[in-house]
Amino acid sequence: MTMNILVTGCAGFIGSHVARRLCQEGHQVLGLDNLNGYYAIDLKLARLDLLMENPRFQFRKQDIADTQAMRKLFDEHRFDRVVHLAAQAGVRYSIDNPHVYVDSNLQGFVNILEGCRRSVVGHLLYASSSSVYGISRALPLREDAPTIPVSLYAVSKRANEMMAHSYAHLFGQPATGLRLFTVYGPWGRPDMAPFKFTQAMLEGWPIDLYNGGNLSRDFTYIDDVVEGIVQLLNCIPCFGPKSGARDNDVPHATYNIGFGTPSSLAELIGCIESATGASAIRHRKRMQPGDVYDTWADVSALEARTGFRPKTPLPQGIDSFVQWYRTFYRA
Numbered sequence: 001m002t003m004n005i006l007v008t009g010c011a012g013f014i015g016s017h018v019a020r021r022l023c024q025e026g027h028q029v030l031g032l033d034n035l036n037g038y039y040a041i042d043l044k045l046a047r048l049d050l051l052m053e054n055p056r057f058q059f060r061k062q063d064i065a066d067t068q069a070m071r072k073l074f075d076e077h078r079f080d081r082v083v084h085l086a087a088q089a090g091v092r093y094s095i096d097n098p099h100v101y102v103d104s105n106l107q108g109f110v111n112i113l114e115g116c117r118r119s120v121v122g123h124l125l126y127a128s129s130s131s132v133y134g135i136s137r138a139l140p141l142r143e144d145a146p147t148i149p150v151s152l153y154a155v156s157k158r159a160n161e162m163m164a165h166s167y168a169h170l171f172g173q174p175a176t177g178l179r180l181f182t183v184y185g186p187w188g189r190p191d192m193a194p195f196k197f198t199q200a201m202l203e204g205w206p207i208d209l210y211n212g213g214n215l216s217r218d219f220t221y222i223d224d225v226v227e228g229i230v231q232l233l234n235c236i237p238c239f240g241p242k243s244g245a246r247d248n249d250v251p252h253a254t255y256n257i258g259f260g261t262p263s264s265l266a267e268l269i270g271c272i273e274s275a276t277g278a279s280a281i282r283h284r285k286r287m288q289p290g291d292v293y294d295t296w297a298d299v300s301a302l303e304a305r306t307g308f309r310p311k312t313p314l315p316q317g318i319d320s321f322v323q324w325y326r327t328f329y330r331a
């Protein structure tokens, strides 16, 4: 069935991939983004150019924190689904720039929730983050593990889950929170380790290894994340114990989307060295405030609900990323 879908953050890394896939599936996609300067706008514009080639895609430059403009958007359109990926991302940036997280991630999120409930959107899917688990040591992390967020970014994502839960409870607005684990791949974010390390190695610069490199992440390839989101689009959480969701007293669910196996930073660097043929110059640094030591997703809830689990191993995903990087930056 063809649907009208709003994708926020469509010029971003994950949003651009999701919007492209939804257009390919035959849906009409309205993409929204404020094209902010958190990282190179050229990269956002290049992603957007690619999207604009598809006649099923329309772009609207708008800030989700602008309450009036968001109200107008939902008055003008009827969306069957909203995939909300716009946010101020980044753990470290939130330490020095707290207000932008409040504007985009809290104010912006209320505007999305209000728009969805007023115009009766069939299903809201929104990006949460593995960072909500924070310093929880219950590895691998299940959706019902304690959440102990340690940065304002993580707090804003946990707050989104609680806000969505309350809208599901109060107004019956169906919503699914996507706890995404360190996503990487072609068109990836320049502030994240796979991108930064690749750039540094190809340029011959040193790379910073926080906590001396003694960290691990459940690196998740972009195509697997997109597949997980597409699979969940029509898994609408409903009341009652048969919804398959773990918090099923209201039509709200949260799912981990992660590869399901953590890799150390040393393994990540090894993959990039093989893919680029360059060697890393390592600078060991102390642990960054707000960061966590390890992430590791339990993806059994996602698999039980959709039959899908992420499958791209790190070396294969990094090869694809490096290939894209070399082509895009002529490196």
Ligand SMILES: NC(=O)c1ccc[n+]([C@@H]2O[C@H](COP(=O)([O-])OP(=O)(O)OC[C@H]3O[C@@H](n4cnc5c(N)ncnc54)[C@H](O)[C@@H]3O)[C@@H](O)[C@H]2O)c1
Residues within 6 Å of the ligand: 008, 009, 010, 011, 012, 013, 014, 015, 032, 033, 034, 035, 036, 044, 062, 063, 064, 065, 084, 085, 086, 087, 088, 089, 090, 103, 104, 108, 127, 128, 129, 130, 179, 180, 181, 182, 183, 184, 189
């Ligand atoms: N990439 C990851 O590893 C990862 C992990 C966990 C969660 N997430 C979440 O997934 C979502 C997408 O992440 P991403 O990696 O694609 O990040 P991204 O920064 O590449 O994309 C976010 C997009 O949203 C836009 N945006 C930001 N604030 C906005 C606002 N106020 N109004 C309109 N547009 C705005 C930005 O311009 C950007 O294009 C985010 O919510 C992020 O927090 C990402």
